[in-house]
Amino acid sequence: MQQKEKNFTYNKAQCIFILLALALSGLVLYISQEQHVIPISEKRFEKMMLDQEVKSVALITNQQLVEVTLKEEALAKEDHQKEIKEKIIWKTSSQVVYTFRIPSIEIFDRNFKDIESKIDPSIRIGYLSEERSKPYSFINWSFLFTLFVIYWFFLRKPGNSIAGPGAQLFNMHTLKATVFDKDNQIRVTFQDVAGMQEAKEEVKEVVDFLKTPEKFTFLGGKIPKGVLLVGPPGTGKTxxxxxxxxxxxxxxxxxxxSDFVEMFVGIGAARVRDLFKKAKEKAPCIIFIDEIDAIGRARGKANVPGVNDERENTLNSLLVEMDGFSTNSGVIIIAATNRPEVLDVALLRPGRFDRxxxxxxxxIIDREAIIQYHSKELKLESQIRIRQLAEQTPGFSGADLANMCNEAALIAAxxxxxxxxxxxxxxxxxxxxxxxEKKNKLISPEEKKIVAYHEAGHxxxxxxxxxxxxxxxVSIIPRGIASLGYAQYLPKEQVIYQEDELLDQLAMALGGRAAEELIFGKVSTGALDDLERTTKLAYSLVTIYGMNAKVGNLSFYNSKQTDYAFxxxxxEKTAYTIDAEVREIVEEAYRRVKILLKExxxxxxxxxxxxxxxxTLFKSDVERLIGKRFSSDTKETISPEEKLSASTEQPTTLPSEHEP
Structure with a gap:
C-alpha cells in the first residue's frame, strides 16, 4: 500500500510537471514571436488596399501565406486599436501584421493586379515574394531542451531501481540495484540448479524461514542474518x-x-544505508551482494594513512547496518566471493554472516547432473554418454560445462x-x-620435430x-596463443597427495626437456611452462607442505595474509637452505626422468x-605402440580403457602440459 501511494504521488507530480512544461512552452513560443499575427480575409485586404492603409505586402511562397503590414497612422485608428486589444491577449513591442491564406500564387497575383488597377499608379506599392522557415527561434528549442534535461535528471523515475525520483543527479546516495519483485519475478528455482546438493540443503533453511518464520521463532531459534557463498568462479554462487x-x-x-564505490566522499556509506532502508520497506526480502570483497576487504592494510578511508567507511557502515536489524525483520543477506581470505574478520563473525x-x-555426480541439465535443449545423438563426459571433465566448473555444451552445438552446426x-x-x-586450433599456423620442420620429441618425453x-x-x-597441433603442442591427462579426483605422487608429477613435467637433451644434445625455450610449474611445486614441497628433511615440519604459508609481505x-640462513633443497629436488627429479627416458x-x-x-595420438594409439600402462594401484599392467568406462579414441580431459 505504501509503495502504491508513492507511485501515485510520483505520477501526480509528473503530470503536473508536464502540464506546466507545456504551458510554459506555449507562453515562451508566443512571447518570442517577432510579430503579432491577426488573420483577415482576402476581401478585407482589398478594402485596406483601397483605403491606402497598407504599408507593405509580403507573399510567403512556401507557405502560401500573405503578410500585410499597415501604416502607423492606420494602426492608430480606433477600429484597428479595438481589434488589437480583442485578439492579442499579451501585447508586446512586436510588430502587428495581418495575414490570410491564398489558394495559389497565380490566383493571388491576378487578384492583386486587379486591386492595384483601381489605385492611382503613383501610390502603388506592389508586393515582395520570399520563402520563410517556421517562426520558431533558437531560444524556443533551447527552452524545450532545458525542460527535457530537467525532466530527465530530476523527475525521471529510473526503471527497475530501488531509487526514487531524482536519483539521477542529486540522489547519488541512492543505490542503483536491480530489484526482482512481483512485477519482475525471478523464475529460477532449485530445479534449475544442477548438483550442489549440500549447498542447497544449507540455504533451504533460509527459504523455510522466509515462508514460515513462526516455525523457527516458536522454539526460540534465530535464523542466520547472513549467508556467505564461497567458491571458485563459475561454480554457481549467483x-x-x-x-x-x-x-x-x-x-x-x-x-x-563495486556498486558502492564512488569518487565522491561519503557516497558508499550513504548507499549502504539506503540499501537497508529500502530492504526493510520490502521485507521479507533477500539482499544479494555479489563480489563482496570489493568493499569487504580487511581494514588497516594500507601503508599510506588515509588511502583507504572511503572504502573503510563504506565497510563500517555495512557492519553497523548488518548489526542494526533484528533477526525477525525478514531481511536476509546473501553474499558471494571467491576470495574469502581477504575479507575483514568483523564481517565474518556470527551475527553478521553466521553461515x-x-x-x-x-x-563426477554433480558434473553428470549439470551436463544433463544443459543438454536438455540440445539435439543429441542417441549414442551420447553423459556419464562418460562427466568422467572426462574433472576440474571443470559449472560455467565450463555449460560452455562445453554450447561449444559442442556450435561445432556440430x-x-x-x-x-x-x-x-x-x-x-x-x-x-x-x-x-x-591454429590450422594455418606454419612452423618449420625443425620446430615440429622438437615439439614432437618434447611431447613424446612427457x-x-x-x-x-x-x-x-x-x-x-598427446598432440603437436598448435592451439591457443603460443601453444605448439600439449598433452592431456586424466587426474584422479583427490584432495590429499603423498610425497611420492608429487615427485612423480614433478618428474613428468620435466620429461619434455629431458627428451630434448637426450635426442638433440641441447634444450629449447619450449619448457617454459614446465619449469614454472615445477618451480612452484618444488617450493611448495619445502615451504608449505613440510616434505623436506632439512627444513623440517614447517610451513611458511599464511592463509590469512592478503597483502604483499616485505x-x-x-x-637468511633458512632461505639459503630452502633454495638449496628446492634445487636438489628439481635436479633429482630431472636425473630420474632422464634415466627413465634413456631406458x-x-x-x-x-x-x-x-x-x-x-x-595426434590417443591413449589406445600409445598402447598399441608401446604396450599397456603400468599402474601403481595394482602393481601390474592394465589397459587405460579399464580405468575409463566406455571410453572412445577421442581427446578427453584436462591438460597437464601446455607448451609454448
Whole structure:
C-alpha cells in the first residue's frame, strides 16, 4: 500500500510537471514571436488596399501565406486599436501584421493586379515574394531542451531501481540495484540448479524461514542474518542465490560490491544505508551482494594513512547496518566471493554472516547432473554418454560445462550436422582446455620435430611413472596463443597427495626437456611452462607442505595474509637452505626422468616419429605402440580403457602440459 501511494504521488507530480512544461512552452513560443499575427480575409485586404492603409505586402511562397503590414497612422485608428486589444491577449513591442491564406500564387497575383488597377499608379506599392522557415527561434528549442534535461535528471523515475525520483543527479546516495519483485519475478528455482546438493540443503533453511518464520521463532531459534557463498568462479554462487529468492517468492535485491564505490566522499556509506532502508520497506526480502570483497576487504592494510578511508567507511557502515536489524525483520543477506581470505574478520563473525557455504567445483555426480541439465535443449545423438563426459571433465566448473555444451552445438552446426555427436563434445573439450586450433599456423620442420620429441618425453614419462596421471591424448597441433603442442591427462579426483605422487608429477613435467637433451644434445625455450610449474611445486614441497628433511615440519604459508609481505618469516640462513633443497629436488627429479627416458629411448623415438606423421595420438594409439600402462594401484599392467568406462579414441580431459 505504501509503495502504491508513492507511485501515485510520483505520477501526480509528473503530470503536473508536464502540464506546466507545456504551458510554459506555449507562453515562451508566443512571447518570442517577432510579430503579432491577426488573420483577415482576402476581401478585407482589398478594402485596406483601397483605403491606402497598407504599408507593405509580403507573399510567403512556401507557405502560401500573405503578410500585410499597415501604416502607423492606420494602426492608430480606433477600429484597428479595438481589434488589437480583442485578439492579442499579451501585447508586446512586436510588430502587428495581418495575414490570410491564398489558394495559389497565380490566383493571388491576378487578384492583386486587379486591386492595384483601381489605385492611382503613383501610390502603388506592389508586393515582395520570399520563402520563410517556421517562426520558431533558437531560444524556443533551447527552452524545450532545458525542460527535457530537467525532466530527465530530476523527475525521471529510473526503471527497475530501488531509487526514487531524482536519483539521477542529486540522489547519488541512492543505490542503483536491480530489484526482482512481483512485477519482475525471478523464475529460477532449485530445479534449475544442477548438483550442489549440500549447498542447497544449507540455504533451504533460509527459504523455510522466509515462508514460515513462526516455525523457527516458536522454539526460540534465530535464523542466520547472513549467508556467505564461497567458491571458485563459475561454480554457481549467483545462480544459487537467485534460486533461493525464486523458491521463497520474495523480493530480491541484486547488486555488486563495486556498486558502492564512488569518487565522491561519503557516497558508499550513504548507499549502504539506503540499501537497508529500502530492504526493510520490502521485507521479507533477500539482499544479494555479489563480489563482496570489493568493499569487504580487511581494514588497516594500507601503508599510506588515509588511502583507504572511503572504502573503510563504506565497510563500517555495512557492519553497523548488518548489526542494526533484528533477526525477525525478514531481511536476509546473501553474499558471494571467491576470495574469502581477504575479507575483514568483523564481517565474518556470527551475527553478521553466521553461515558460510562452500561451493567447490562439481564432482563426477554433480558434473553428470549439470551436463544433463544443459543438454536438455540440445539435439543429441542417441549414442551420447553423459556419464562418460562427466568422467572426462574433472576440474571443470559449472560455467565450463555449460560452455562445453554450447561449444559442442556450435561445432556440430558448423559441420551442418542434424545431431550433436560425441566427437563434437570432444572437440569442445579440446577447445576449452587448449584453445582454438591454429590450422594455418606454419612452423618449420625443425620446430615440429622438437615439439614432437618434447611431447613424446612427457607422454613416456607419464606412461611409466607409477604415480603420474594416466595419459589421454598427446598432440603437436598448435592451439591457443603460443601453444605448439600439449598433452592431456586424466587426474584422479583427490584432495590429499603423498610425497611420492608429487615427485612423480614433478618428474613428468620435466620429461619434455629431458627428451630434448637426450635426442638433440641441447634444450629449447619450449619448457617454459614446465619449469614454472615445477618451480612452484618444488617450493611448495619445502615451504608449505613440510616434505623436506632439512627444513623440517614447517610451513611458511599464511592463509590469512592478503597483502604483499616485505619481510619473510624465516632467516637468511633458512632461505639459503630452502633454495638449496628446492634445487636438489628439481635436479633429482630431472636425473630420474632422464634415466627413465634413456631406458625407454626406443619408445620415445617411436612415439615422436608417429606424432610427426599423425600429429595426434590417443591413449589406445600409445598402447598399441608401446604396450599397456603400468599402474601403481595394482602393481601390474592394465589397459587405460579399464580405468575409463566406455571410453572412445577421442581427446578427453584436462591438460597437464601446455607448451609454448
Amino acid at each position: 545462480l544459487l542465490a537467485k534460486a533461493v529468492a525464486g523458491e521463497a517468492n520474495v523480493p530480491f535485491i541484486s547488486l555488486s560490491g 558460510q557455504v562452500s561451493i567447490d567445483n562439481p564432482d 558448423r559441420k551442418n550436422k542434424k545431431f550433436i555427436t560425441m566427437p563434437d563434445f570432444q572437440s569442445a573439450i579440446d577447445r576449452i582446455i587448449g584453445g582454438l 607422454a613416456i614419462a607419464g606412461w611409466f611413472l607409477p604415480h603420474a596421471h594416466p595419459l589421454v591424448k 619481510t619473510k618469516p624465516y632467516s 625407454k629411448l626406443e619408445s620415445v623415438t617411436l612415439l615422436a616419429e608417429t606424432l610427426l606423421v599423425k600429429e
